[in-house]
Amino acid sequence: MTTILQIIPKLDQGGAERTTIDIARALTRSGYRALVASEGGKLESELAQAGGELIRLPVASKNPLTIVWNALRLAKLIRSQDVSLVHARSRAPAWSALIAARITGIPFVTTYHGIYNAKGGFKRWYNSVMARGDAVIANSEWTARHIRSAYAFTPKNLIAIPRGIELQYFDPARVSPQDVAQLRAHWGATPESRIVLLPGRLTRWKGQIVFIEALGILKRDGRLPPNTRAVLVGDDQGRTDYVAELEAGIARLDLQNVVTIAGGSNNMPAAYAAADIVISASTDPEAFGRVTAEASAMERPVIATGHGGSQETVLPGKNGLLVPPGEASALADAIHDLLSRSPEALAAMGKAGRAHVAQHFTLDSMSRDTLDVYRRLLPAPGTA
Numbered sequence: 001m002t003t004i005l006q007i008i009p010k011l012d013q014g015g016a017e018r019t020t021i022d023i024a025r026a027l028t029r030s031g032y033r034a035l036v037a038s039e040g041g042k043l044e045s046e047l048a049q050a051g052g053e054l055i056r057l058p059v060a061s062k063n064p065l066t067i068v069w070n071a072l073r074l075a076k077l078i079r080s081q082d083v084s085l086v087h088a089r090s091r092a093p094a095w096s097a098l099i100a101a102r103i104t105g106i107p108f109v110t111t112y113h114g115i116y117n118a119k120g121g122f123k124r125w126y127n128s129v130m131a132r133g134d135a136v137i138a139n140s141e142w143t144a145r146h147i148r149s150a151y152a153f154t155p156k157n158l159i160a161i162p163r164g165i166e167l168q169y170f171d172p173a174r175v176s177p178q179d180v181a182q183l184r185a186h187w188g189a190t191p192e193s194r195i196v197l198l199p200g201r202l203t204r205w206k207g208q209i210v211f212i213e214a215l216g217i218l219k220r221d222g223r224l225p226p227n228t229r230a231v232l233v234g235d236d237q238g239r240t241d242y243v244a245e246l247e248a249g250i251a252r253l254d255l256q257n258v259v260t261i262a263g264g265s266n267n268m269p270a271a272y273a274a275a276d277i278v279i280s281a282s283t284d285p286e287a288f289g290r291v292t293a294e295a296s297a298m299e300r301p302v303i304a305t306g307h308g309g310s311q312e313t314v315l316p317g318k319n320g321l322l323v324p325p326g327e328a329s330a331l332a333d334a335i336h337d338l339l340s341r342s343p344e345a346l347a348a349m350g351k352a353g354r355a356h357v358a359q360h361f362t363l364d365s366m367s368r369d370t371l372d373v374y375r376r377l378l379p380a381p382g383t384a
Contacts, residue, residue: 002032015139026371033053084379085108089110094129109134110130111139135373139288140162142309175273193228195277197231197272198278199233214332215253219258230258276300279331282310293357293361301320307325312360
């Protein structure tokens with residue numbers, strides 16, 4: 001049995017972590033053995049359910065000595081477990097994986113899940129490990145263009161494989177009306193409320209402050225329907241100062257009866273189904289834009305900032321709207337625009353969104369294309 005090793009710092013919530021588990025599942029279903037080197041986390045049980053095996057290593061560390069030590073441990077692991085290919089999904093563990101792959105002579109694959117800041121030459125070199133794979137996977141066409149422009153060398157076998165959405169999971173027909181009703185009640189909504197949802201962990205670049213400012217503009221101008229309920233869904237991950245700043249902004253703009261900070265959710269399909277409109281207000285580019293793709297799969301019209309991968313998941317005027325990043329007034333206008341449209345018009349946008357996701361961003365296509373990358377790099381049967 002061919003063994004594939006993926007490596008990622010932790011197994012907590014996030015697009016890279018979810019993709020790791022999705023590919024582990026695809027590997028086991030296709031007859032491979034799927035190992036994951038990680039410090040572990042909240043998603044360990046999901047990895048086990050997917051058929052993956054966790055190898056616990058301190059691969060989140062950026063300490064150079066730990067990176068080298070991890071490389072030696074990975075080389076030993078590769079030999080003892082007869083690993084045929086290693087796939088890295090983050091920078092520090094990617095350096096360890098690159099060294100180990102070169103020591104053992106196996107293929108090394110990377111996936112660019114995000115856009116890494118590079119304020120100096122050393123940081124650019126550090127980031128460059130993600131473009132040094134025998135194959136380099138970008139999670140959107142926008143990310144692929146960024147990779148080509150960021151480095152003086154040409155990455156090998158650069159291919160765009162967009163993040164895949166599981167359409168059976170994100171399916172409005174499979175969501176329980178009781179779950180939706182309970183969520184809406186938990187958010188303080190009435191049956192008549194129009195819910196504007198912004199999902200995402202509570203961190204500044206996700207744009208929650210811009211969203212609150214936009215709602216304040218609408219209220220100031222008398223354009224905020226009285227039945228509007230705005231909901232922030234996402235973990236604060238210990239950022240209590242930022243949560244306090246959000247609460248202060250809500251109080252300053254007199255939005256206490258409008259905005260709910262709801263915390264994280266373990267049922268995002270129901271959360272999307274409970275909303276009328278879904279917002280992605282990220283001030284920095286999203287490499288892919290998972291929120292807009294998931295919301296579209298759930299047949300919800302979306303508003304997103306017009307940069308990064310959202311330019312591929314959102315078709316302006318068809319399944320949603322794009323606005324300039326960081327501009328609260330533009331976001332306010334877009335929210336007012338969609339809230340002013342008829343339920344039939346919003347439903348049509350939602351249908352168009354699901355069709356767009358089904359054509360371009362499915363989990364099946366992501367899994368198939370990723371395993372095809374592996375197969376092209378693995379030795380032909382009988383030649384190893």
